[in-house]
Each structure stands twice: as C-alpha cells, then as structure tokens.
Amino acid sequence: MEQSCSATRAGARVALVTCAKLPDLDPDDQSLVPALAAAGITAVPTVWDDPAVDWSGYDLAVVRNTWDYPRRRAEFTAWAGSVPQLANAADVIAWNTDKRYLRELAEAGIPIVPTTWIDPGDPVDLQKDGETQGEIVVKPAVSVGSVDTGRYRLPEQEDLAVAHVRRLQDAGRLVMVQPYLADVDTAGETALLFIGGVFSHAIRKGPILTGPDEGVDTLYQEESITPRTPSPAEHALAERVLDALPFDRSALLYARVDLLPTPSGDPVVIEVELTEPSLFLTTAAGAPDRLAAAIAGLLPAARR
Numbered sequence: 291m292e293q294s295c296s297a298t299r300a301g302a303r304v305a306l307v308t309c310a311k312l313p314d315l316d317p318d319d320q321s322l323v324p325a326l327a328a329a330g331i332t333a334v335p336t337v338w339d340d341p342a343v344d345w346s347g348y349d350l351a352v353v354r355n356t357w358d359y360p361r362r363r364a365e366f367t368a369w370a371g372s373v374p375q376l377a378n379a380a381d382v383i384a385w386n387t388d389k390r391y392l393r394e395l396a397e398a399g400i401p402i403v404p405t406t407w408i409d410p411g412d413p414v415d416l417q418k419d420g421e422t423q424g425e426i427v428v429k430p431a432v433s434v435g436s437v438d439t440g441r442y443r444l445p446e447q448e449d450l451a452v453a454h455v456r457r458l459q460d461a462g463r464l465v466m467v468q469p470y471l472a473d474v475d476t477a478g479e480t481a482l483l484f485i486g487g488v489f490s491h492a493i494r495k496g497p498i499l500t501g502p503d504e505g506v507d508t509l510y511q512e513e514s515i516t517p518r519t520p521s522p523a524e525h526a527l528a529e530r531v532l533d534a535l536p537f538d539r540s541a542l543l544y545a546r547v548d549l550l551p552t553p554s555g556d557p558v559v560i561e562v563e564l565t566e567p568s569l570f571l572t573t574a575a576g577a578p579d580r581l582a583a584a585i586a587g588l589l590p591a592a593r594r
Contacts, residue, residue, distance in 0.1 A: 440503030491574030
C-alpha cells in the first residue's frame with residue numbers, strides 16, 4: 291500500500307468490524323459512521339470472518355461488534371493477528387479475550403470481584419470453595435454480553451449452579467464463580483469509557499442477571515443504560531486500572547472499565563473491556579466525534 295507523508299487522511303477507508311448477525315453494526319456504533327464521514331473518512335461495516343474481505347484494502351480496521359467469537363476464540367485471535375492495521379491491536383485482543391487477565395490485575399493490587407476458577411475436568415464442589423450460602427454468579431472466562439452467565443441462590447439452587455458449571459466444563463471452557471454483589475440491584479454497575487487513554491464518559495447499567503442461565507441464543511443480554519457521573523472513587527480506580535495494564539494506555543483506541551459497588555462502598559473491577567465493548571456513544575454529547583478524531587489520529591497518510 292503506497293503512502294505519502296504529505297497526504298492528508300481525507301479519503302481514508304476504515305473497516306468497522308462486526309459479525310454476521312450484525313452486518314450493519316449495532317445501532318450505537320452506527321453513530322460513528324457520520325462522525326467519520328465529517329472527517330473525510332469512509333467507514334465500512336465489515337464482517338470479521340468473511341473470507342472475501344481484503345483487509346489490506348483498508349487503512350485501518352476498528353473492532354466493534356464481533357460478539358460471536360467466544361465459542362471460537364482461537365480463530366478470532368488468529369484473524370486479529372492477520373489484519374495489517376487493527377485497533378485495538380492483536381496482542382491486546384489476545385490478552386483481553388480471556389478473563390484470566392483479572393488475575394494479573396489482582397496481582398498488581400487492583401481490587402476485583404473475588405473469583406474461583408474451575409478448569410475443565412476439575413471436580414465441582416461449591417461447598418469446598420466456600421460458596422455455601424448467599425448468591426453466586428457462574429460464567430465462562432471467555433464470554434461477551436453476559437451470555438452463558440447465571441445467578442444462583444445457595445443452597446437452594448446449588449444443583450442448578452453445579453449443572454451450569456459442568457455444562458461449561460463439558461464444552462471445554464474455564465469457569466468463573468463469583469459472589470453476587472447485591473448492591474448492584476439498586477446502585478447499578480458503572481462503566482467508564484476511555485478514548486485514546488483519556489476519560490470520555492460513563493454510564494450506569496441496570497442489573498442484568500435475574501436467575502439461572504437459560505441458554506438463550508443471543509449475542510448479548512439486554513441492558514438498561516443511562517448516563518452517569520462516576521464517583522471520585524470509581525474514577526480513581528478506573529485510572530489505576532488503565533495504568534496497571536500491560537499496554538501503553540495512550541495506544542488503546544478505546545477502553546471500558548466496568549465496576550461494581552460493594553457493601554463497604556468501595557468499587558471493584560468486574561471486567562476491563564479492550565476488545566469489542568459497547569461504547570455507548572449516543573449517551574454522551576460529542577462521544578462519536580471524539581472517537582472519530584482518535585481513529586483519524588491512528589491513520590497513516592491517505593493512499594494516493
């Protein structure tokens with residue numbers, strides 16, 4: 291691809307990468323298309339596993355709605371490694387698509403939701419793991435949109451919880467068991483959005499998990515989203531998370547830090563989304579334009 295250092299970025303083509311079930315992008319990400327057009331950049335929704343796509347024909351590929359990868363993560367990370375110009379980068383995607391990254395953050399002193407990890411083939415004994423009463427969450431370590439995730443009351447629903455764990459194990463998936471932090475039912479979850487390593491906006495997610503996993507065949511569970519101003523403690527923790535990542539935060543096109551409230555009032559990290567997170571662009575004035583400007587900053591000089 292011939293480049294000219296003196297050329298402008300106008301006329302560049304950017305692939306907004308999605309999946310076959312959302313070929314025209316999620317409605318929120320559709321707001322990015324006119325924002326890029328205003329900067330003279332053509333945005334093309336492009337399906338990640340479409341063999342007909344020539345990724346070298348784009349100046350940049352931006353991962354957005356690739357929400358069908360959890361059952362074939364190896365294929366997805368291999369695809370990411372094959373794309374010439376990708377945001378976020380392939381090494382970020384490889385690290386972030388398995389929630390074992392939470393272990394690294396915890397070792398770096400970041401407070402996370404306490405987690406028990408159960409490998410395929412391991413015995414399932416929730417009593418041994420100390421989860422004998424209260425509510426727990428069972429989910430796979432590779433997942434998006436709270437799919438394959440369930441909430442269980444112990445000891446009443448222990449059999450259902452164990453069956454969920456074993457179903458995931460039988461599929462060869464690493465399982466996470468966490469306490470359900472009930473304060474989320476009233477306070478909600480806080481997600482802080484960063485563009486180019488700089489805080490952009492935040493949202494409140496209403497509670498999502500209402501009971502056991504029912505095996506729904508969807509890309510994600512529906513969420514109630516509203517704008518939110520994060521507390522100083524939430525903002526400070528999110529900044530700590532970005533500084534603790536094994537990547538230069540300024541090199542990340544986008545990042546989302548998801549926090550849950552605890553009975554003590556201190557937030558804890560439930561996830562750090564660096565791969566394909568919903569960015570809730572339409573909830574904050576100027577957010578699509580900020581992301582478009584950050585994308586423009588990643589582009590090489592336009593092709594002749």
